[in-house]
Amino acid sequence: MMSSKYFAYPTTYEGERAVLYYTGGLIYYHVGGSMAWRNNNPGNCYSGNSSARFNEIGQNGSFAIFPTYSDGYNCMEYVIFNNYG
Template identity: 40%
Template structure:
């Protein structure tokens, strides 16, 4: 574009690139509406889409502008206490509880199969590629490390009184059909279902990644 070419939105009689004649500051004229300075080849630069909530990318790389726009739309409908996201290879989980976003129904701190780590209200927690991976890691931990313990003893180690209301936690497990005086391995599936309910696996919105 030559120096005396007009910006496509500028009034006739414009001056150099990104300007037009007038007594006001660069890119303005006191008698006409303001317009934006153009980008390369005379095309106006649009502001880049930015996320309105915080979160992390566990897999899949940076989010595209279109995905960011979709995440922001989902975030607008999300309760304030859950305005977070975790991005995976194909989807972005927006809102919901940490256990749901991280595919970690047992809220495990660590595991060999985790793909990332996310910070929660009381420390760091493992992030798994799928909810099923999270459940498998939870079951393996319970059986391999706590299988021979009573549920009561195991829960006191898994959810210590310093971080949780352990007495209430055990009472909720009892309501779910768990015998807290029996060993973990003999009622593993019932225990995991009860723990999942206690930990609060609350769904949010899944946003598909798009180019």
């Protein structure tokens, strides 16, 4: 489980859709691009039990925001193989 020092939320940056990330002292944005990219969530996994297993640090609507692309990818893989065989 990620520390509470890690969080993210949807926002705008210079008029563009963005996600602000705070990762233990470092603040950065994912600006523009697809929602999946901004959220580090290539499978557009919903926020919930599955995403919590993979370090979800925020929500963008009903979708999870992950601290890294790898976390989002691992959640997608888990959902596919455990829900769809």
